[in-house]
Amino acid sequence: MTSTSRSFSKALGWGLKRKLIVSMLMVGVVPLLLGLSLAFLQGSKEIQVVSGESFQALATEAARKLDLLVAEEVARTSRIAVHPDIVRALEHRRDALHASDQNATLPTLVQQRARWAARDPAAIKAITGNSTALLLQGFYAGSQSEPDQLLPQVVRAATKKLFITDVQGNLFAALTTKPGFSHADSPWWKGSFNRGVGQLYIEDLHFDEQANAYVFSISLPVMDSLRYEVVGVLHRVIDAKEFFSPSTHPIRFGKTGHVMLIDSRGMVLSCPILPTGVQLSGASLIPQVTVRQPGWVTADSDGHGGQGTAIIGFAPLPETSRATNGALENGAWHTFVWQSSDELFAPIRHLMMWMMILAGIALGLLATLGYFAASRIVTPVRRLQEAARLIGRGELQEPIQIHTGDELEELAVEFNRMNTQLEAAFAGLSTQVEEKTQEVQYLQKSTDQVLDAVPTPIIMIDQQGFVQYMNRASRDAIQPQEQSWSGRLLFDLLPLDDDHLQALRRDLRLVEENKSTAPFRQDQEPVLKEARDPLNQTLSQASPSARRELRIDAHLYHYEWFPLESRSGAGKRFGLVLRDTTDESRLQDQLIQAEKSGSLDVLTAGIGHELNNPLFGILGLGEAIQEEADLARAKGYAQDIVGHGRKMAAIIRDFTGVAARESKSQRVPVDVTAQLEQALAIVQTSHDCLGLNVQKHYVAVSPVTALPDQLRLAFINVLTNAIQAMSGRGDLWLTTEEQDDLITITIRDNGPGISKHHLGKVFDPFYTTKGQGEGSGLGLTVAQRLIKKFGGEIRLESPEGQGTTCVITLPADKAGVRKEEPCVSP
Secondary structure, eight states: OHHHHHHHHHSSSOOOOHHHHHHHHHHHHHHHHHHHHHHHHHHHHHHHHHHHHHHHHHHHHHHHHHHHHHHHHHHHHHHTTOOHHHHHHHHHHHHHHHOOOOHHHHHHHHHHHHHTOOOOOOHHHHHHHHHHHHHHHHHHTTTSSOOOGGGOOOHHHHHEEEEEETTTEEEEESSSOOOOSSOOOOHHHHHHHHTTTTOEEEEEEEETTTTEEEEEEEEEEEEEEEESSSEEEEEEEEEEHHHHHHTTOOEEETEEEEEEEEETOOEEEESSSSTTTOOOTTTHHHHHHHHSSSSEEEEEEEOOOOEEEEEEEEEEEEHHHTTSSSTTTTOEEEEEEEHHHHHHTTHHHHHHHHHHHHHHOOOOOOHHHHHHHHHHHHHHHHHHHHHHHHHHTTTTSSSOOOSSSSSSHHHHHHHHHHHHHHHHHHHTTTHHHHHHHHHHHHHHHHHHHHHHSSSOOOEEEEOOOOEEEHHHHHHHHHSOOOOTTTBBHHHHHOOOOHHHHHHHHHHHHHHHHTOOOOOTTTSOOOOOOOOOTTSSSGGGOGGGGGGGGEETTTTEEEEEEEOOOOTTSSSSEEEEEEEEOOHHHHHHHHHHHHHHHHHHHHHHHHHHHHHHHHHHHHHHHHHHHOOOHHHHHHHHHHHHHHHHHHHHHHHHHTTTTTTTEEEEGGOEEEEEHHHHHHHHHHHHHHSHHHHHHHHEEOOOOOOOOOHHHHHHHHHHHHHHHHHTTTTEEEEEEEEEEEETTTEEEEEOOOOOOOOOOHHHHTTTTOOSSOTTTOOOOOHHHHHHHHHTTTTOEEEOOOOOOOOEEEEEEEEETTOOOSSSOOOOOO
């Protein structure tokens, strides 16, 4: 192998030989690891099941033995409670207490309690030396028991207290001076006395300071001779560790396996490892092992402070709980069987270790086999690899010689054939490259000619802003005399002020950040400006820079940036298109002036229309005053003239812009019915209404927030159209109603109506179907504008041949004053 091929293989990193060896190892490793994993998991699972069931059986058997132990101790204690001498002594005590006066007995009990607490010899002898106490000592020592019913030595050593109380819970007889005098408030005394009925009561594990040990107690009621009522309570305090240890500690299996006794709180009563009175570690473990039925669990804690998988068997002491009728304060007692997980899973781990050793040997054999197989394959492949490199450089002089009799030999033959064909193909390649180069140059020249023929200035720059290309239109617009534009900054070439240059740079940054609009195209229509008021002079004075416009000499250009494709690693390129909009701007200014003139005509016609109605009313009232002899009626006409004058002043103020500047705070709650009535009176005064029949249907409605004069003007315009449509003769219906915080005013006539062709245009300014001089077409337009000003809506409905209905809706003002009585006219 040459040095070149060796360096190439080294640079390759993972060679074919290494890949083949690794592949063969993977073929052996994956099934092996999968099999070992399944075997380990299955073995662990079976060990857990077998161990769990064994631990459950052991826990059940241990619970049965401990049940018998507790039952025997309860039986021994009950023999003391039924002794006739003890029963008679307690009956005499009961009778004496019942016969004596309680007020006289209380000081005596207090004195006895104090003497007992002070360890008075006489008081101690009265309790520990009486006949009942001597019987207790006889039972404790065995002199009062049958030979086969003696207390075992372990039980006597575990008994810390043995005493009897009377029917009031006071100490009656005791073996030692450790017990207190009064026990009526103790849970064990209340549970055993059971309101005079009596029952067995086993007190749960607790620490007794006098005995300096964790103890449990057995309390039995002493019944009278007739077995009718309780005359005393026999209480026995037993050291839990000394009592249960002989039964639990000998049960051992393996090095760590043992049985322990716990209560429902997880407190240890007896354990070879843990001291009595401590609680199992792992709060989540306790409810799993203190259930009512035997079983086993797999837990993350072993209860002894260790972490990891632990298998625990458990079983309750059912007979003890059943015999006491649930007298245990914290439920039942449970056996707890456990073995260290390290010891429990040691066999499967040893098996796995030997399997791993055998697997390592098998992998070594696979690696050796893979190495020899890869060598037979890789050597020809490397020869082919070197030949391919020589073919790529055109240096392969001799044919490749490989004789393996398989696909590698066929591949070498194909390499030799390919080398021959490449030599023939490379002969004409130089000529083709020259032809393609000439085509590229021709396309570039043609592109430059096309861009020079475009009348729109086009400029191309790089990411730093240097000019790369300018077509002829841009050179004529920017540099009509100077030709040295190549390699210069675009912003130095443009004859612009600082504001336009900053706007141009800002738009370029937006294109760089992909935030600009689509690039300008020659076929696009000019962007239309936003609709505005033609009389407003401020909008037309916006700076050209805000509209993407540049002024160069006497020409105004609209500009647009767009990104360009560039070669890899050459940086970003951008294009700038300038479109001459000088003529368009001039035409647009002329259009604005025309809009202003038309708007002045609209304003003049509107003022004339709005002033006509009140002016006719003033003229009619003035003529009536000239012919009126009644001074009071003439004054009324004069008041109406004043009202019409104020209305004309409000119209003039509205059209000159004063009303537009009024704030909403000037609006007041307005009675819609009252304004509708005033509008009807004004219209009837100014028009011939002798043949008009008005029908009113008013209800009490909430006020609306508006300007009274303007709301009345809207009603006047609608009523005027209705009366003119009927020529002053016909039926006119006026209706008001309120629903869902909306006030609806309906004005309906029985005139000829409005055709569908004209109904959609009645609110357009100056649109009218009346003859010349009969109307200007602004009445409904003004009414619509005023109703919308107060947040309402107006619409017209005109069924064929059924007149016209105008529906006006306004929002109700709930804060305003509501009329108490509806204004209803026939």
